[in-house]
Amino acid sequence: MLSMDPEQLEEWRRLRGRLTAANPAERSELLSEAAQRTRRSVVRMIETAGQGHIGGDFSVTDILTTLFAYTLRIDPAAAPSRETDRFILSKGHCAASLYSTLAHTGYFSRRALKTFMQPLSELNGHPTNTKVPGVETSTGPLGHGLPVAVGQAVAAKLTGSAARVFVVLGDGEMQEGSNWEALMAAAHFGLDNLVVIIDRNRLQQGARTEDTNALAPLDAKLAAFGCEVRQADGHDFNALIEAFRPAAGSRPVAVIANTVKGKGVSFVEDRVEWHHKVPTPEQARLALEELA
Amino acid sequence: MSIDMEDTAPAADAPVYDNRSAFAEELALLARQDERIVAVCNDSVGSSNLTAFRDEFPSRLINVGIAEQNMVGVGAGLASLGLIPFVCAASPFLTARALEQIKADVAYSRRAVILCGMSPGLAYGELGPTHHSPEDLSWLRALPGLDIIVPADRRQTRQAVNEVVRDPRPAFLRVGRYKVPDVTAETAVLRRGRFDLARDGDDVTIVATGTTVSRALIAADLLRSSGISARVLNAVYIAPLDADAIAAAAGETRAIVTAEEANVSGGLGAAVASVVAALPSASRVPVRALGLTEFAPTGNTDFLLSYFGLTPENMVKVALEALADD
Numbered sequence: 001m002l003s004m005d006p007e008q009l010e011e012w013r014r015l016r017g018r019l020t021a022a023n024p025a026e027r028s029e030l031l032s033e034a035a036q037r038t039r040r041s042v043v044r045m046i047e048t049a050g051q052g053h054i055g056g057d058f059s060v061t062d063i064l065t066t067l068f069a070y071t072l073r074i075d076p077a078a079a080p081s082r083e084t085d086r087f088i089l090s091k092g093h094c095a096a097s098l099y100s101t102l103a104h105t106g107y108f109s110r111r112a113l114k115t116f117m118q119p120l121s122e123l124n125g126h127p128t129n130t131k132v133p134g135v136e137t138s139t140g141p142l143g144h145g146l147p148v149a150v151g152q153a154v155a156a157k158l159t160g161s162a163a164r165v166f167v168v169l170g171d172g173e174m175q176e177g178s179n180w181e182a183l184m185a186a187a188h189f190g191l192d193n194l195v196v197i198i199d200r201n202r203l204q205q206g207a208r209t210e211d212t213n214a215l216a217p218l219d220a221k222l223a224a225f226g227c228e229v230r231q232a233d234g235h236d237f238n239a240l241i242e243a244f245r246p247a248a249g250s251r252p253v254a255v256i257a258n259t260v261k262g263k264g265v266s267f268v269e270d271r272v273e274w275h276h277k278v279p280t281p282e283q284a285r286l287a288l289e290e291l292a
Numbered sequence: 293m294s295i296d297m298e299d300t301a302p303a304a305d306a307p308v309y310d311n312r313s314a315f316a317e318e319l320a321l322l323a324r325q326d327e328r329i330v331a332v333c334n335d336s337v338g339s340s341n342l343t344a345f346r347d348e349f350p351s352r353l354i355n356v357g358i359a360e361q362n363m364v365g366v367g368a369g370l371a372s373l374g375l376i377p378f379v380c381a382a383s384p385f386l387t388a389r390a391l392e393q394i395k396a397d398v399a400y401s402r403r404a405v406i407l408c409g410m411s412p413g414l415a416y417g418e419l420g421p422t423h424h425s426p427e428d429l430s431w432l433r434a435l436p437g438l439d440i441i442v443p444a445d446r447r448q449t450r451q452a453v454n455e456v457v458r459d460p461r462p463a464f465l466r467v468g469r470y471k472v473p474d475v476t477a478e479t480a481v482l483r484r485g486r487f488d489l490a491r492d493g494d495d496v497t498i499v500a501t502g503t504t505v506s507r508a509l510i511a512a513d514l515l516r517s518s519g520i521s522a523r524v525l526n527a528v529y530i531a532p533l534d535a536d537a538i539a540a541a542a543g544e545t546r547a548i549v550t551a552e553e554a555n556v557s558g559g560l561g562a563a564v565a566s567v568v569a570a571l572p573s574a575s576r577v578p579v580r581a582l583g584l585t586e587f588a589p590t591g592n593t594d595f596l597l598s599y600f601g602l603t604p605e606n607m608v609k610v611a612l613e614a615l616a617d618d
Binding site for chain 2: 129140144149150158
């Protein structure tokens with residue numbers, strides 16, 4: 001069973017302290033360092049496992065880093081309380097990036113990352129809430145995270161909690177009808193405590209989203225469904241922090257985070273085949289160099 | 293042969309009840325004492341009998357509209373923050389449309405969502421197979437960690453609602469619309485994973501569930517008049533399955549007949565047969581499964597139950613055939 005790692009937790013708390021005191025430029029520098037560290041461990045995990053989704057892992061890493069290092073009001077040392085913010089990674093195939101982020105947050109030891117996808121490891125190819133601390137619901141099949149997040153946001157309202165609920169979806173995932181069912185309900189219920197973040201890397205498994213089943217105009221669709229829509233560069237930490245601010249009115253917030261699939265490694269960036277291609281040892285070495 | 297003459301099936305003119313009323317009354321009763329209880333539905337406020345609940349607890353009735361996938365996901369989210377959601381919808385739409393949510397968000401994520409399959413089986417008679425849910429027991433039985441509860445009457449429905457609040461866990465509650473008489477004893481206690489012994493007997497066993505329990509008791513009366521002692525097991529829990537009661541029936545009676553308002557393939561019949569098949573050869577007995585084997589033709593629920601042989605007379609006939617096979 002995975003358990004909290006006190007040393008890592010201390011390190012995470014120090015980082016949070018520094019981020020609070022930092023100016024925007026310093027903040028960006030600190031978060032960038034943390035994100036690159038996560039990307040490096042993703043490379044090692046996927047190389048060892050011989051499987052994974054490196055392209056989406058890299059596009060979402062800066063979002064996860066910003067949330068866990070800066071935005072979320074969480075305490076990895078304690079069971080979630082009524083006031084704890086909630087996070088769901090709906091694009092569960094990007095588990096490697098989530099596991100690495102959770103380990104760097106202190107939820108469990110970074111040593112566990114070596115077991116990614118090994119027989120009987122808690123770290124399955126898709127995150128399982130009953131096995132991994134910090135995971136709210138088991139995801140993997142697309143279109144599941146947002147409805148669960150809507151339920152959590154409703155529960156927070158019902159119990160008078162000020163907690164916010166954050167959910168990250170892939171852009172291709174927005175082709176799933178369940179997400180639009182959930183968005184309608186989120187707006188209808190006035191869930192201003194819900195932040196829906198779309199990792200808009202414009203690629204899905206087999207092709208570009210716009211060549212498969214076009215999402216554009218995504219901003220207009222989200223607005224028409226009743227969301228307060230915000231656009232942000234998904235690799236600009238200060239822009240993400242700004243985009244994750246509380247809702248202006250009584251509507252759910254939808255953040256379109258414009259990202260690059262495979263961000264951080266030149267030969268992986270924006271290449272459809274790197275959705276779930278596994279680096280050779282040589283490619284892994286080159287990737288780690290670029291991520292140094 | 294043990295025959296208890298006091299023990300008889302409900303009379304033909306016994307009053308019959310829609311289990312949804314007992315469900316709704318008990319839910320409201322518990323909700324008054326327990327703020328964790330909420331209801332979630334897909335526009336089915338009326339058909340799920342939630343009108344009174346909505347009037348009394350307006351903020352605790354979450355109607356997501358006609359959107360079953362979101363409905364079950366919302367239930368899982370509510371449960372993850374410690375509430376006890378009763379997610380209510382017509383069983384075919386709840387269990388078929390949202391099956392992946394039931395699998396991933398509820399069973400696999402181990403969230404204590406109470407999935408309430410209203411008007412299940414053949415309840416929607418003439419509306420046709422799109423609105424029937426004879427498959428629900430089969431596909432939900434395939435999910436590890438999901439309790440499946442099929443109350444046979446008003447009392448058992450109330451007990452089931454109490455049980456899932458007392459010990460919340462992922463569960464499916466099949467709430468019948470087809471009116472049934474009272475069949476459980478006033479003293480009967482609902483125990484998780486246990487069948488209720490509705491009638492003891494030592495020649496043949498009828499394992500019935502929900503709607504078919506009262507019919508099995510009538511069949512037992514008919515068999516008794518032919519000098520055959522029939523045990524009737526009320527399979528109120530389909531999961532966890534009462535393998536001990538099935539093994540005892542195989543050991544103590546000479547044949548088993550199952551009867552369900554559901555598909556034989558993968559349902560109660562399949563469950564009972566798989567337990568019997570795994571017994572030592574000396575303990576195995578013939579098993580005959582009554583239930584649906586095809587999409588239903590047009591007809592009301594009464595007609596369809598007869599069409600698929602779920603009548604006391606057919607249960608008797610099949611029991612005699614199974615005994616002849618022994």
